[in-house]
Amino acid sequence: MKNKKSxxxxxxxxxxxxxxxxxxxxxxERPIGKYGWMHREYLKEYNPMMFNDLVLDGQLWTYLADLNEQAQGRLSLIVEQMKVTEGVTEKLKAADQMAWLGAMNSxxxxxxxxxxxxxxYR
Structure with a gap:
């Protein structure tokens, strides 16, 4: 008797x-992180068909891990570009830590x- 069928x-x-x-x-193995969890909730609420397709295909975790890595990379790039544009440097940090901290938070x-x-949220 055959145990498998296609x-x-x-x-x-x-x-x-x-x-x-x-x-x-x-x-x-990769974590989905903050942005992955946020996008997961967004998909469940606003795009349930895509969410269900990813779950049924077994691709949700990989998709969210990729998205999280992309978001973190983009965030780092934008922060570095803004630091250069606004003149937020290590020199400012050494001279006035509170001003540097406020600028970095902004x-x-x-x-x-x-x-x-x-x-x-796209």
Missing amino acids: INNMNYVLVGDYYIPDLKLPHE IHNRAEEIVLKEIV
């Missing part, structure tokens, strides 16, 4: 008297808003 490119395994789909999820917050709009 129908329409889908593998099935005989369990008792029934064939059930032989589903295997991909093994993903830069980070503005950069994160850009990342959220461009990547996370």
